[in-house]
Amino acid sequence: MSTTEQVQLAPIPATIDNLDEWAAIAQQVESQSGAPTVVTPELVAGMIGSAVPLLFEADSAKNGKLLRGTFTDPLVAQCERNAGDLMGARPTSVAAHLVGVHMADGHPVVRTHLRIQVQRPDGSPSVASQFWDLQLGAQVMVGQQTCPNCGAPIGNGELVCGYCRTDVRSLVEVPLVVSRLELY
Numbered sequence: 001m002s003t004t005e006q007v008q009l010a011p012i013p014a015t016i017d018n019l020d021e022w023a024a025i026a027q028q029v030e031s032q033s034g035a036p037t038v039v040t041p042e043l044v045a046g047m048i049g050s051a052v053p054l055l056f057e058a059d060s061a062k063n064g065k066l067l068r069g070t071f072t073d074p075l076v077a078q079c080e081r082n083a084g085d086l087m088g089a090r091p092t093s094v095a096a097h098l099v100g101v102h103m104a105d106g107h108p109v110v111r112t113h114l115r116i117q118v119q120r121p122d123g124s125p126s127v128a129s130q131f132w133d134l135q136l137g138a139q140v141m142v143g144q145q146t147c148p149n150c151g152a153p154i155g156n157g158e159l160v161c162g163y164c165r166t167d168v169r170s171l172v173e174v175p176l177v178v179s180r181l182e183l184y
């Protein structure tokens with residue numbers, strides 16, 4: 001129940017429109033962080049293709065918890081505060097453009113510009129333009145899938161067991177997390 005909810009959100013087709021610049025981006029990551037990155041453009045595109053539908057779903061359902069594990073904790077809070085900003089549109093595909101690399105909190109961050117093809121609630125097509133910062137290497141807070149105390153399944157994004165109130169928070173390492181969003 002807790003895991004399948006996320007899986008049911010099908011990823012959308014995602015491409016990187018300046019794939020030829022990946023080598024330069026990876027080189028900047030290595031020179032700024034002192035270590036080569038294990039992240040590949042395929043991983044970046046796959047992550048964006050599943051994170052974009054999550055963001056639109058969390059926005060229309062006003063449920064920032066869906067973003068846990070994929071977006072940083074401050075962004076989960078930001079999306080809960082600003083829920084509804086995406087006006088009920090549904091994303092159908094996304095093209096990412098690699099912009100550059102900078103360091104934040106000791107982690108390399110790749111800035112991307114996303115052009116998201118969306119379908120408005122009235123069925124008409126539109127394009128949403130957003131900047132996303134992708135942090136390479138992060139620890140994020142997620143809820144365990146099953147309560148370690150009473151064995152109850154934990155709802156998606158919940159951090160406390162709904163039955164016995166046990167704290168089910170767990171820190172996990174992820175290769176990529178969305179660390180900043182600019183929607184406009």
Ligand SMILES: [Zn+2]
Nearest residue numbers: 147150161164
């Ligand atoms: Zn419990």
